[in-house]
Amino acid sequence: MDASARRGGPRGRRGGRGRGRPRAGTAPGGPREPRRSNRRGRTARRHRDTQRRGRRPRPPRATPGRRRRERGRRRRRRRCREPAGPASLRSAEQRCRGDRAVRAFPRRAYPCGARGIGRGGRTAATLPGRASRRPRPGAARGGSRRENAGAARLRGAGAATLRPRGSRVNAAVAADAIRDFQDTFAAVRREIGKVVVGHERAIEIILTAFFGGGHVLIEGVPGIGKTLIVRSLAEALNLSFSRVQFTVDLMPADITGTRIISEGADGRREFVFVPGPVFAHILLADEINRATPKTQSALLEAMAEQQVTVAGKTYPLAPPFFVLATLNPIEMEGTYQLPEAQLDRFLFKVLLDYPTEPELERILATTTGAEVSTVTPVLPRETAAARVERLKQLVRQVLVAPHIERYVAALVRLTATEETASRYVTYGSSPRGGQALILGAKVLALLDGRPHVAAEDVERVAPAALRHRLVLSFAAGAAGIDAEQIVAHVLASARRLRP
Incomplete structure (x- = not known):
């Protein structure tokens, strides 16, 4: 008897059973047992067959699936026609790692899409939840990470540059940039002083808020130069200027703009947006407290986000955008209280006092003579807006x-927890008050020639930044306590905490 007969028939491809021999448990000509596709079952049968034949079963591989991956690599290499090339043309990293080499440069495009082919013709990159098996550049087989010095230096340099703006002294904050800021600030203040008599401190605070990127609220009795200061500022900076006279019957569309029906040359009618006076670089809201709260709130979006929304469409405002609102004292008849949300949008609040007797004499001499003083623009019209934006960016870079x-x-x-404030203040300052203190202090630091803020700069702008953000209680009115006295007490308590 030959060997094949002793083993039970001719040997097939996957075991000792012949190709034409019926399976065990089935009669000749009867129904056949369905074929199993379980890989684990086939492996178990193969091991049982080898035990029956007297062979020792093969031990499990240390790296299961390795042959399958190697066959796939060879197939992809043949399919893409990508020659391996001589060893002299390959990098040292590829030669030392063999089959699992990682290329130093990106692999060229695969024209046939053979890389990472999966079931159904989809690549591994498109299969959901499937990660790439290719090791990262610089990673060893054992899981330990190796990185060259060049990559480490590049990552270190990138991390050093990813810092928040203002966390360190920028190169732009140099001596020449600070000097340019000081010269521009002084020139604008000098031009405004040609037509405005007195109010030197108020003009400095207004310019500080302008270059700090905020808005200003001016309170004072009529006729002391509130409107003249704003118009002179626009003329000195050579920026577009617009004025809105707030009245009781003023509507929000009168400020932001509206849509009207326009008829074209072909007779077709369509809605056309007509911009309002808010579309200007400097907007004067004259006597803002004479309008209703509904009209006053039309400026909230423009002041906070520098945009307006009309009929569901948003229109951006050209930078720089600066709102200077004037109001009369609340005791005067025909005025409305400004909402706290709108008051918080103003960076500073400036109080204009009545002129002294020498200042009143100068006003009479300069306004009733034959020659009237005029303002000369400091910046050219073509580059005025861009120049102002660069100066405002310089302020942001102060340390x-x-x-x-x-x-x-x-x-x-x-402002809410101090002893005096806790008795007379219902609500203290919001976080916008701290932002106003920082921005105003940065401008004052540049005026003093310093690229960093000092505690004295913060205290100089504290009254203008906090006086309109405090909501006083009825006890404060009964005791005759105003916001100025509260801010003074808060500053006195804060000086003890200074570093």
């Missing part, structure tokens, strides 16, 4: 030390 930030945060908190 604020961590201990100054802690001091400002404590100062804002004291």
Whole structure:
């Protein structure tokens, strides 16, 4: 008897059973047992067959699936016609890693799409939830990471540049940039002083808010130069200027703009947006407290986001955008209280006092003579807006030390927790008050020739930044306590916390 007969028939491809021999448990000509597709079952049968034949079963592989991956690599290499090339043309990293080499440069495009082919013709990159098996550049087989010095230096340099703006002294904050800012600030203040008599401190605060990127609220009796200051500022900076006279019957569309029906040359009618006076670089809201709260709130979006929304469409405002609102004292008849949300949008609030007797004499001499003083533009019209934006960006780059930030945060908190404030203040300053303190202090630091903020800069702008953000209680009115006295008490308490 030959060997094949002893084993039970001719040997097939996958076991000792012959190709034409019926399976065990089935009669000749009867129904056949359905074929199993379970890989684990086939493996178990193969091991049982080898045991029956007297062979020792093969031990499990240390790296299961390795042959399958190697066959796939060879197939992809043949399909893409990508020659391996001589060893002299390959990098050292590829030669030392063999089949699992990682290329130093990106692999060329695969024209046949053979890389990572999966079931159904989809690539591994498109299969959901499937990660790539290719090791990262610089990663070893054992899981330990190796990286060259060049990659480490590049990552270190990138991390160093990813810092928040203002966290360190920028190169733009140099001596020449600070000098340019000081010269522009002084020139604008000098031109405004030609037509405005007095109010030097108020003009400085207004310019500080302008270059700090905020808005200003001016309070004073009529006829002391509120409108003249704003118009002179626009003429000195050579920016577009618009004025809105707030009245009781003023509507929000009179400020932001509206849509009207326009008829074209072909007779077709369509809605056309007509911009309102808010579309200007400098907007004067004259006597803002004479309009209703509904009309006053039309400026909220423009002041906070520099855009307006009309009929569901948003229109951006061209930078720089600066709102200077004037109001008469609340005791005067025909005025409305400004909402707290709108008051919080103003960076500073300036109080204009009545002129002294020498100032009144100068006003009479300069306004009733034959020669009337005029304002000369400091910046050219073509580059005025861009120049102002660069100066405002320079202000943002001034350094604020961590201990100054802690001091400002404590100062804002004291507006509600200080002993005097807790008795007479219903609501203290919002976080916008701290932002106003920092931005105003940055401008004053540049005026003093410093690229960093000091605690004295914060205290100089504190009254203008906090006086309109405090909501006083009825006890304060009964005791005759105003916001100025509260801010003074808060500053006195905060000085004891200064570093």
